[in-house]
Amino acid sequence: MTDDKxxxxxxxxxxxxxxxxxxxxxxYGDRLYWHIRRIVVSHDDAEDVMQETxxxxxxxxxxxxxxSSLLTWLFRIATNEALQHxxxxxxxxxSLDALGETLAERVAAAADVDADRATVLFQQAIAKLxxxxxxxxxMRYYDEMPYEEMAVVTGKTVGSLKTNYHLAVEKIKRYVKxxxx
Amino acid sequence: MDELMNKVGKRLPYSEAPQYVDSxxxxxxxxxxxxxxxxxSHNVRRLxxxxxxxAAVLAIAAxxxxxxxxxxxxxxxxxxxxxxxxxxxxxLSDVLASMSDDQLADVSYYSTDDIPEY
Numbered sequence: 001m002t003d004d005k006x007x008x009x010x011x012x013x014x015x016x017x018x019x020x021x022x023x024x025x026x027x028y029g030d031r032l033y034w035h036i037r038r039i040v041v042s043h044d045d046a047e048d049v050m051q052e053t054x055x056x057x058x059x060x061x062x063x064x065x066x067x068s069s070l071l072t073w074l075f076r077i078a079t080n081e082a083l084q085h086x087x088x089x090x091x092x093x094x095s096l097d098a099l100g101e102t103l104a105e106r107v108a109a110a111a112d113v114d115a116d117r118a119t120v121l122f123q124q125a126i127a128k129l130x131x132x133x134x135x136x137x138x139m140r141y142y143d144e145m146p147y148e149e150m151a152v153v154t155g156k157t158v159g160s161l162k163t164n165y166h167l168a169v170e171k172i173k174r175y176v177k178x179x180x181x
Numbered sequence: 182m183d184e185l186m187n188k189v190g191k192r193l194p195y196s197e198a199p200q201y202v203d204s205x206x207x208x209x210x211x212x213x214x215x216x217x218x219x220x221x222s223h224n225v226r227r228l229x230x231x232x233x234x235x236a237a238v239l240a241i242a243a244x245x246x247x248x249x250x251x252x253x254x255x256x257x258x259x260x261x262x263x264x265x266x267x268x269x270x271x272x273l274s275d276v277l278a279s280m281s282d283d284q285l286a287d288v289s290y291y292s293t294d295d296i297p298e299y
Contacts, residue, residue: 059221176185
C-alpha cells in the first residue's frame with residue numbers, strides 16, 4: 001500500500017511520470033491484461049482494450065483521489081474500457097448480454113490446440129452468462145477480489161454482486177451438465 | 182461443479198507466450214506516453230466546445246423565453262384593454278338617448294344589402 005502511495009505520488013509528478021507509469025504497468029499490467037482478456041476473449045480485442053486502458057490511466061491519474069485502492073481503480077478503468085469495446089459490437093438497442101453466443105464461439109476459436117474440452121466448456125459457460133454475472137464470477141473466482149472492491153469496480157452493491165456470483169455458479173453448473181459428453 | 186473446478190482450476194483454454202504480455206505492456210507504455218498529452222488537449226478542446234455550445238443554447242433559450250414573455254404581456258395588455266373599453270363604454274340606453282332621430286332611423290331601418298356577407 002505504501003508502495004502504491006509512493007507510485008501514485010510519482011505518477012502525479014510530471015518529471016517522474018513516465019518512469020512511474022512503467023513501474024505501474026510492470027506491477028499490475030499482467031493482471032489487467034488477463035482481466036480484459038477474460039471479458040473480451042479475443043487476442044486482438046484484448047490488445048486494443050489494453051492500449052486504450054493504458055492511455056486512460058495516464059490521462060486520468062491526476063483525478064485519482066485515493067478513495068479506493070490503486071488496483072481497484074485500475075480494474076474499474078479496464079472493465080469500463082472492455083465493456084465499451086464490446087458495446088461497439090452490439091447493434092442499436094441490443095444489450096451486451098446478447099453477445100454471449102458470439103463470445104462462446106470466440107472461446108472455441110481462441111482455444112489452444114491442446115486445450116482440453118472441460119476447460120473450453122467451462123469458459124464457454126462463463127461467456128454465455130449475462131454481463132454482470134460474468135464480471136462478478138471472473139473477479140471473484142479468477143482475481144479473488146473481495147466483494148467490497150468488486151462493488152467499487154462495478155458500481156454495484158455487495159448484495160447484488162453476491163447474488164450475481166451465486167447465479168453465475170448455478171448457471172455454469174447447469175450448462176456444463178447439459179453439454180458434457 | 183466442484184469436481185469440474187478442481188479439474189479445470191483457473192486455467193484458461195487460451196494462453197500467450199510469456200514475452201507477449203511483456204512486449205504488449207511496453208508497447209502500451211510507449212503509446213500512452215505519446216498519446217496522453219494529445220488526448221488531454223483534445224479533451225480540453227471538447228470541454229470548451231461543449232461549454233460554448235451549452236452557453237449558446239442557453240442564450241437562445243433565454244432570448245426566446247424573454248421574447249415570448251414580452252409578447253405574452255403585450256397580448257394580455259390588449260385583452261385587458263378591450264375588456265376595459267367594454268366596461269368603460271356607456272350603457273346602451275345612454276348611447277341611444279344621445280343619438281338624433283335620423284341616426285336612430287339609420288340604425289333601425291337597414292337593408293340586407295348593407296350587411297356585406299349576408
